[in-house]
Amino acid sequence: MKKLLLSVLVALAVVSCSNDSNEESLDAINNDGLQLAAARKCHANENYEKMLLDPSFQQKVLEIEEQTEQFTNEFMSKKKPVRGGGGGGDGTPPADNLGVINIPVYVHVIYSNANENISDAQINSQISVLNADFRKSNSDAAQVPTQFAGLASDTEIQFNLVGVTRKSSTRTSWGTNDAMKSAANGGVDVVDPANAMNIWVCNIGGGILGYAQFPGGSASTDGIVVGPQYFGNTGYLSVPFDGGRTTTHEVGHYLNLRHIWGDGRCNRDDFVSDTPTSDRANYGCPSYPTTNCRSTDMTMNYMDYVDDSCMYMFSTGQKARMRSLFASGGVRASLNN
Ligand code: ARG
Ligand code: ZN
Ligand code: CA
Numbered sequence: 001m002k003k004l005l006l007s008v009l010v011a012l013a014v015v016s017c018s019n020d021s022n023e024e025s026l027d028a029i030n031n032d033g034l035q036l037a038a039a040r041k042c043h044a045n046e047n048y049e050k051m052l053l054d055p056s057f058q059q060k061v062l063e064i065e066e067q068t069e070q071f072t073n074e075f076m077s078k079k080k081p082v083r084g085g086g087g088g089g090d091g092t093p094p095a096d097n098l099g100v101i102n103i104p105v106y107v108h109v110i111y112s113n114a115n116e117n118i119s120d121a122q123i124n125s126q127i128s129v130l131n132a133d134f135r136k137s138n139s140d141a142a143q144v145p146t147q148f149a150g151l152a153s154d155t156e157i158q159f160n161l162v163g164v165t166r167k168s169s170t171r172t173s174w175g176t177n178d179a180m181k182s183a184a185n186g187g188v189d190v191v192d193p194a195n196a197m198n199i200w201v202c203n204i205g206g207g208i209l210g211y212a213q214f215p216g217g218s219a220s221t222d223g224i225v226v227g228p229q230y231f232g233n234t235g236y237l238s239v240p241f242d243g244g245r246t247t248t249h250e251v252g253h254y255l256n257l258r259h260i261w262g263d264g265r266c267n268r269d270d271f272v273s274d275t276p277t278s279d280r281a282n283y284g285c286p287s288y289p290t291t292n293c294r295s296t297d298m299t300m301n302y303m304d305y306v307d308d309s310c311m312y313m314f315s316t317g318q319k320a321r322m323r324s325l326f327a328s329g330g331v332r333a334s335l336n337n
Contacts, residue, residue, distance in 0.1 A: 047214075
């Protein structure tokens with residue numbers, strides 16, 4: 001417990017996107033990519049940093065981490081009920097008794113031109129991508145290298161579109177200060193955040209693909225934001241972020257996942273034990289194996305910064321971390337429907 005508290009506090013102090021290891025990783029890519037990548041530096045984390053200035057949020061984060069650690073330890077040792085015993089399991093760990101988790105989703109489209117007013121088909125394609133990625137039915141799951149194949153997990157979390165709102169606006173870019181989440185600021189108010197995940201689809205600007213609010217924050221801004229051209233995998237899209245994985249990545253943050261490299265040097269943790277340590281984000285489509293911190297990076301993880309077609313797994317440890325939020329008393333338990 002003491003160790004956990006200490007490491008969380010240390011991580012809170014340094015969750016930062018402008019650290020030197022991140023800068024190093026930017027050197028490796030070309031000019032176009034450099035600009036994009038520089039602009040793409042972890043806006044979910046910037047949002048998180050702002051939240052962390054609030055002492056009551058710090059306390060909330062420590063409580064969430066405590067529950068997460070306890071749940072994860074149990075999850076890794078608990079056995080699935082044996083097949084025929086009603087559970088359909090095989091008697092091996094890991095497991096919990098939560099079953100498949102269902103999350104209702106509201107999508108708010110805020111547009112300043114016809115392209116940004118994305119079609120229902122594009123919205124539905126995003127829900128399909130989310131379900132495929134979180135249920136490990138994505139067609140590229142087979143590309144996971146043998147080294148990590150046993151860790152690639154069906155998170156048993158799925159998503160169900162329950163409402164779409166559309167709003168025309170003269171504003172052409174929205175930034176990352178949550179203005180799109182407030183009708184008073186020209187955006188659209190959050191709908192039923194205790195029982196549903198809200199996604200605002202609008203142009204953020206500055207080359208930012210998306211950002212998320214981590215669990216434990218204000219209900220009025222809870223949810224994720226994604227640019228229209230990075231949403232779904234059919235319609236108005238921008239290569240190489242045309243596979244719907246920006247939303248998969250941001251939902252990962254919304255369910256408390258950190259970036260795979262822990263946003264820092266080799267000793268900085270993402271609080272997931274089965275994701276190898278790294279000291280940098282990876283971009284583009286890295287060749288396998290990519291070695292940092294004397295271990296092979298899990299570059300194909302949704303929580304790295306690679307292109308959409310080069311990310312295709314969550315790990316078992318990430319599954320446990322996300323599912324812990326839905327256990328009794330968990331901050332996102334009321335979402336499960
Ligand atoms: N928050 C990140 C950004 O805006 C999202 C990265 C998503 N990566 C992807 N391949 N779609 O840069
Ligand atoms: Zn991120
Ligand atoms: Ca790790």
